[in-house]
Amino acid sequence: MAITRDEIAHLARLSRLALSDEELDTLAPQLDVIIGAVARVAEVAAGDIPPTTHAVPLTNVFRADITRPSLPRTDALAGAPAVEDGRFRVPRILDMDE
């Protein structure tokens, strides 16, 4: 097993995904297969191949420190589930028992 059911339950909790026991039972073996497949890449990568996070060998992609117009506030808030006083309104952050 490359990844356990408990680890997936933990990741789901961190990702705020409410997975049922049935879903965990289904997903755990599937993810294990996927991770196993990805792991095979590591087998063919010899020591002379550095790990990479990019397909494109670019470095130092910069922009100059110049301001550009921002969104009008109505546009910025247009997709917000709730708005109050020009701000994004979000549910209570801490649970009551904390």
Add this chain to the structure above:
Amino acid sequence: MTPSATTAATTPTFDDAVARYEPVIGLETHVELGTASKMFCGCSTVFGADPNTQVCPTCLGLPGSLPVVNEAAVRFAVMIGLALNCSVSPWCRFARKNYFYPDMPKNFQISQYDEPLCENGWLDVEVDGKIHRVGITRVHMEEDTGKSLHVGGATGRIHGATHSLVDYNRAGIPLIEIVTEPDVRSPEVARAYVDELRELCRALTVSDVRMEQGSLRCDANVSLRPRTAPGEPAAPYGTRSETKNLNSLRSVERAVRHEIVRQATRLDAGLRVVQETRHFDEASGTTSTGRSKEEATDYRYFPEPDLTPLALTHEYVDAVRATIPELPAQRRARLAGDYGFTPTDIVNMRNAGVLDLVEETIAAGAAVEAARKWWLNELARRAADAGVTPTGLAIGPFDVARITEMIADGDLTDALARTVIDGVLAGEGTPDEVVAGRGLKLVSDDGALTEAVDAVIAAQPAIADKVRGGKVNAVGPLVGAVMKAMKGQADPGTVRKLLLERLGQ
């Protein structure tokens, strides 16, 4: 202070605590860089704009947007790293720090993880004439978060709030995190370190470092370990607490001090110190436990796929190094050597915002002590009265140098110099123009002065006789009378001398 009977038995004093336990302190400082635009997009970074008016698809984390690194932010970060004697990584990446908290709309913050931009430096800090070297573990780049306003609870606290309102203007402003080694051993050194770091960033002009606006804020990691006898190996580090978001130098010192006493109290009682985040309350000067909700260390960092690595060349780093100006410690050494200023003098002038002005006034020809005295006292007060910084006054170093020159030449008294300052501030021109315009030049040796002296002697025969009789100190009222007759435009010393001459003394 008389603690109640119950606490007296269990709470050690600070001195008692540090006599038995050695505090081990590490500091994490966040500095918002003073770039014009944000770290990864072109939104303005100006403080105080209406909520959510400096946001765009990138800093709101909208689908399809891509971050692009602000070159000035990288340059500023390298400057800070070099000024802290760090090595600059020839290759490093940004990382995603994943967490669910509404201060970032993306559910992650772009930061750096195992590949910081700069590492392994140090900063020397002076407290009471003793130098403490504080090791710098790393300097890394990240983006600032939005600001939350908690509604429905007591005084804006997150506890008990019904909901929160978020402003993302600050989200995405370039932020540098500077992490020290656990080298600090006292609240005073902790404070002095943050102070020195602030001065350093100010000298580099990479940030406005205004703690009250949050552009520099500090987290303090504090733990205690038993002191061991000299020659014996030190005890292992104890469990630490991390007190977050200290936003004044005073708070840094107070929070560390409080944590030392709090942890010593627990250890004395045989209790463990819990590793946790704590919050400092300014009003009570105490810390309280923070949220332990998130499995806080599980941020699932991974290299940021939307950004390319940074691979800064030697040429780039050397070019940045060449732009580093004189740093605060070098400057203090130079000011002490060239002008004889003490560390206290320098702190006083710095806090009054006149240090640059004093230097420029000396450079413009003023005597060192005169330049210091006039800026630190009279002019700093004028600025405070006018509600401006000393640099914002309508009188500059050249004017002040000229005034001190006129005083030194005996053309102005201190009192007249203040009148000249009035004139310059009122827009009447240069000091020379004010002197001419208001007719302020001292009358020192012409007939008018002699005439006034004789008139005063004639008008006050009783006092004059006393002086003639040898009571030299009785001359005071006569000097005053002559000064009054001359409308202040005479040098009191000259007047006194002349009076005594006329009275045969």
